[in-house]
Amino acid sequence: MEKCKTLMCRGLLPKRQTQKKSCKDKRHVPRSNQEAPANQLCYDEEDDSVWLFEILDSIGANDDYRKTIQRESIKQEILETFGGYLTCYYMGGTFEGAVTPDEPNDIDVMKCDEMFPVIQDISEAKMNCCSLLIVQELDTPDGYVKLQLVYNGIPCTSTDWHRFIGMHKYLKIDRFGRIVLFDFLMEPYKDDLFSRPKNKPAVKSEKYYDLNMDTVISYRCKTWPKEAQEWLSRKRHHCWPSTDMIQELQTLGFFVVRKGHPFSPEIDVEWRISLSLQERKLMFNLTDVQHKCYIVLKMLNRDVINLECITTYHWKTCLFYVIEESSSNDWEKNKLWHCIIRCIKLMLRWVKRGFCPNYFIPRENLFDGRMNASWRLISVNVLEEILNVRFECLLFVKRNNIGDYVRSRGSSDWYKWLQLNSKKVYNEALYYKNTATIEKTLHVFNTAILEQLFNLANGNVVHFVKCIWNVLGCIQHACSSPITGHTHYETKQSLSLLLPYMYTCLASNVSAMAIHNQNCQVRDFLLFGSFIYFRGGKLSGHLKFISVLYAIGMYKDCEWWLHQLDEECFKYNPSFCNCRYIKSDSTMAYEYIINTSNLKVFTCVSFLPTEIAIIPNALIFEMFRHFGISLTHEDKTNAYCCWHYRAVVDCNIFFFLLKYVTKEKLRCFQECENARLCIAFLLFVKNVRHRDVANNLLAWTFRSNYKTPLALMCLAKSWEISNSWDLCFMIFTDEMKQKQYQFNSAKLHMLVILYSIWYARKPSIIHFCFQCFSMSEEKIPKCSRCKISTYCSKRCQIANWKKHKRVCKIVRNYHTV
Incomplete structure (x- = not known):
């Protein structure tokens, strides 16, 4: 069996050098041959550790990156x-933060249902509610x-079974006649995206493309587990963790997750x-060397051992034990490799015994169900071989080019x-880690707040404004009472990210109401109040x-406020969006993303149907992109499709659209043309997320100037972008996948163009052929x-006659409309 071969048998690892030499003076000496052969590598533990x-610092395994992630x-x-x-x-x-930038983004999330508290003693149970009591028998595994x-x-x-008829699929009666929990009392995931394998705690993502996401649903007990009492009183000769840390960890309680012991009859x-x-708390407090x-x-x-029976969780447990048994002086920069070897030796002892103790509950064997006799033999051979070849085993680490770094120790050019x-x-990676917070903020605002409140208000703008105001109050209250055990500062700093979006939504809806108010004093008061929140x-x-x-006709004021904004930033700062999921969004130009200072990204601007009074005419088309498409209620309320029912546009595109319509009203036609060129420039460099919307708006500007063929080209590009495969990235129902690409206002723009051409008889100022769309400065027949x-x-006319014949007959009957 191939898996039974050790690394040495497969010839993957080099022989350890019998004579130790120093490479201190040779590592960065230029050589004509960039690759240093394995047999020329030398070994000095302290020097290699430094x-x-x-190297780990340079690839991103450093404190800055770790703290940023945390x-x-x-x-x-x-x-x-x-x-x-x-x-x-x-x-x-x-x-x-225990990852490097080159590692795949595997997401592990623990979601806890706090509605059903877990208790360890019946005296902790509360009246008028359900709770979950921990029970164990003598044969229950540790x-x-x-x-x-x-x-x-x-x-x-x-005897109480009849009282829980609607919950039978979540409950069972055990051998002692107790009603015990068999599965989660609530079903957090019902769609096809997630599935949970039998006897596994994680709900795994399916059909999620390159993203690997595990979500563990759990219940929580607020007290320390009785089985882990030994850990609290454990003798620690080197005071790790500290007494204060132990007391803090004790207050965190514990989770229970749906996973039975692999060898248990129950x-x-x-x-x-x-x-x-x-x-997680211990990992957050590791030193740089321990990290x-x-x-x-x-x-x-991952790259050398590569065995299913030994996971990263086993290595994390191993690290905790080694740190606990080591002096702080052992964790120095020049002893890094020594510490790594200590961990491998401890793991080897565990593998030989077939017992990996849980750090907090040492009687629990983490190898149970994973390591049989065959896997133990393989694991022992692999770990012993790594200890034999020592530092040279890094030659075969592919991730982050570690193996290439080891080979480059004799070549300064390759090293550079x-x-x-x-x-x-x-x-x-640092950029994406920071923008992930922006993405999460937008996701929570768009799906958990905006859509839910709008559906709750059922189109009533006054009720909707009250709901937004209530959420603002909830945010202020949450800032005063920490969430998930974090500090007041962390809670306030996190929730304050929602405030700009909340303020903007509140102000724009109040403004839309104010415009229709017949009382001038009330209207002005509401508009002034909106201005404060807009700021x-x-x-x-x-x-x-x-x-x-612009909606109230104050074009000069529009011009002044537009001039206060930095136009160059709108051209070059990256556009960022989370209101829809488009697979090809990842093709945005890297130079506009990575070189951006201070994470100055532009998010999209969205208008709800209640804000139609303040939307420029060009953007109103986007509000009705769903026109002519029939969908079920389930698809209409899908969080990933809600953006279809509001007008959404990139911030940078919206800026230049406002500049275009404002300058047009002020008859500054050259500046108007410059604004249109800027929209085209943003589309060219792919610094636009809603590219179909941008093309539609560009088509609108051409159509308003009677440049019909250019407008048609933009609309064709918009349809090309909105292909069904690209837009189905996060769509799960078959009906929605088939209809997704139809959500494009290009069809409405096209209807207006057809009306202008055939019935309003407003000809294009650019002459073009109705068959091949070739343009000409001179009039054509x-x-x-x-x-x-x-x-x-004549050839084009003959080719187009089959299509034109019926239209021609209809149009002749309508000379004017």
């Missing part, structure tokens, strides 16, 4: 919890429990104790090239305020019957 530390993850966690009914906790290396349903402070037994009704919050040690262990596990490449990857709405608020000024359609040649 070198590896610096900071942004906390913000996203608070935002997600505020916008949902489940408490959200981000787990795993992607959010602990680290696993059963959850007995408790109602009105009384544990439920088989596997279907068992739940596993999870102390993920404590593990780098874990990164290297993960690299070796690798450094430049790592810096580029690092900057890109708090940052850029999108400024643009919507200018749109209000018209159809002798309708006197409207034009053709560049």
Whole structure:
């Protein structure tokens, strides 16, 4: 069997050098041959440790990147919890900062249902509500429990079974006659995107393209687990974790997740104790050397060991034990490789024993169900081989070019090239980690707040404004009471990201109401109040305020406010959007994204149907892109499709549209043309997310100037962009996938153009052929019957006659409309 071969048998690892030499003076000496052969590599532990530390720093395994990930993850966690009914906790290396920029973004999320508290003693049960009591028998495996349903402070037994008829699919009666939880009492995921394998805690993403997402649904107990009492009183000779840290971890309680012990006869009704919050807290507080040690262990596990029986969670547990048993002096920069070897040796001892103890519950074996005798033999051989070849095993780490870095130690040119490449990857990853928070903010605002409130108001703008005002109050209240155990500062900083969008939405809806008010004093009062909130709405608020000024005919004021904004920023700062999911959005030009300073990105601007009074005419078409499409109620309310029922446009495109219509009203035609060229420029460099909308708006500007062929070209491009495959990235129902591409206002623009040509008889100032669309500065022959359609040649006219015949007959009957 191929898997039974060790790394040495497969010839993957080089022989360890018998004679140790120093490479201190040779590492950066230029050589004609860039690749240093494996047999010329040399070994000096301290020197290698310092070198590896610096390489890890350069590829992104450093404190700056780690702290950035942790900071942004906390913000996203608070935002997600505020916008949902489940408490959200981000787990795993992607959010602990234990990853490098080149690693895939695997997302691990713990979502906790706080409606059903878990208790360890019946005295903790509350009246008039359900809770879950932890029960264990003598033969219950360590680290696993059963959850007995408790109602009105009384544990439920088989005699109460008839009282829970509607919950039978979630409950079972165990061998002792207790009603125990079999599955989650609520179903958080019902669509085809997620599925949960049997006896696995994670709800895994399916049909999610390149994104690997695991969501673990759990219940939480607020007290420390009785099975982990040993950890609190454990003798720690090196004071790690500290006493203060132990007390803090004790207050976090624990989760229970749906997973039974693989060897238990009651596997279907068992739940596993999870102390993920404590593990995350410990990972957040690792030193730089400890963090780098874990990164290297993960690299070796993925690219060198590559066995299913040993996971990154085993290495995390191993690291915790080694840190606990080591002095802080052992975790120095020049001892990095020594620490890595210590971890591998401890793992080897565990594998030989076939027992990997849980860090908090040492009697629980993390190898159960994973490592049989065959896998143990393979694992021992692989780990012993790594200890034999030591540092040279890094030659076969592919991720982050670590193997190439090891080979480049004798070539300065190659080393510099690798450094430049790592810096580029690092900057890109750092940018995306920061913009992920913007994406989460937009997601929570658009789906969890905006759409829910709008549906709740049922089109009543007054009710909708009251709902927004109430949410603003909820945000202020949440800032005073921390969410998910975070500090007041972290909660306030995270939720404050929602405020600009809330202020803008509130102000624009109040302005739309004010415009229709017949009482001048009331109207002016409402508009002035809206102005204050528009100012708090940052850029999108400024643009919507200018749109209000344009709607009430204050064109000079529009011009002044437009001049206060930096036009160059609108040209070159990247556009960012989260109101829809388009797969080809990733093709945006990197130079406009990575080189942006201070994360100055532009988000999109959206208008609800209640704001139609303040929308420029060119954008009103977008409000009715759903015209002519029949959908079920389920598809209409799908969070990923709600943007179809409002006008959405990129901030940069909207700025130049406002400039175009304002300058047109002021008859500044040259500046008007410049604004149109800027829209075309943004489309050319792909710095636009809603590219179909931008093309439609560009077509509108050409149509308003009677440049019909240019308008038709833009509309054709808009349809080309809106292909069904590109737009089906996050659509799950077959009906919606078939109709998704039809949500394009190009069809409405086309109807207006056809009306202008055939019935209003407003000819284009650019002469063009109705068949091949070739343009000409000179007049070209018209159809002798309708006197409207034009053709560049007789051949084109004959080719077009089949299409034109019926239209020609109809048009002749209507000389004027």
